[in-house]
Amino acid sequence: MLPDSAAYCYMFTDPSSNDLTRFEQLHPLEKTLVSQAVDRRKAEFGDARWCAHQALEQLGAQKEVARQPILRGERGAPIWPEGYTGSMTHTDGYRAAVVAPLSTVRSVGVDAEPAERLPDGVLNSIALRSEIGQLxxxxDAGLDHADRLLFCAKEATYKAWFPLTRRFLDFHEAEIDLRADGTFFSYLLVRPTPVPFITGTWMQRSGFLITTAVVQ
Incomplete structure (x- = not known):
């Protein structure tokens, strides 16, 4: 799903449990970001950042770099250690992070969603007419929750787009070409844009849809 230079860390969790074990292991500055949140939010926040620190270690980052607090920047985007880029995601039952050196990857986005249909009315608010026809x-090919996959791909696309532009990207400002072989292309419809399209991959695993979008 990712370039060889990237590291991916994920974990499955019990949706009914608010396990704060990994949250308590975070740097104090990270914990202050959600200090007023309920335990469920603290748990997903802690799990995702724990995955991010593990991914940094997988890449061979020095201990002080791998454990550096990952704080929030503009629009809540994570601030990665110098020389790295990455993305995090969490949903009920699944957390993940991907990290890569900026020397090989300009930007990356990851998103995970439950492998089930979108709620009624959501698809029309996020999809272009061309995308609905594609779904x-x-x-027909057997992917019953293709609408959720489209949403997931758009989320990963935005996460890869924002670090390059520091601009919001609306759902209708990227046209997603989903392919049955587990790949997709996100064509940017806004101008100016640093890249005309973003490549991505998707897979279904253990009841979840997982997408990654990469700019190299």
Whole structure:
């Protein structure tokens, strides 16, 4: 799913449990970001950042770098240690982070969603007409939750887009070409743009849809 230079760390969790073990292991500055949140939010926050620190270690980052607090920047985007880029995601039952050196990857986005249909009315608010027609073909091919996959791909696209531009990207400002082989292309419809499109991959695993978008 990712370039060889990237590291991916993930974990499955019990959706009914608010396990704060990994949250308590975070740097104090990280914990202050959600100090007023409920335990459920602290748990997902802690798990995702724990994954991010593990991914940094997998890449061979020095201990002081791998454990450096990952704080928030503009629009809540994570501030990665110098020389690295990455992305985090969390949903009920699954957390993940991907990290890569900036020397090989300009930006990356990851998103995970439950492998189930979107709630009624959501698809029309996020999809272009061309995308809806494409989803019909994927459903006919056996992917019943293609609408959720589209949402997931758009989320990963935005996460890869924002670090390059520091600009918001609306759902209708990227046209996603989902392919049955586990890949997708995100064509940027806004100008100016640093790249005309972003490449991505997707997979279904243990009841979750997982997408990654990469700019190299």
């Amino acid at each position: 019909t073909k994927l459903v």
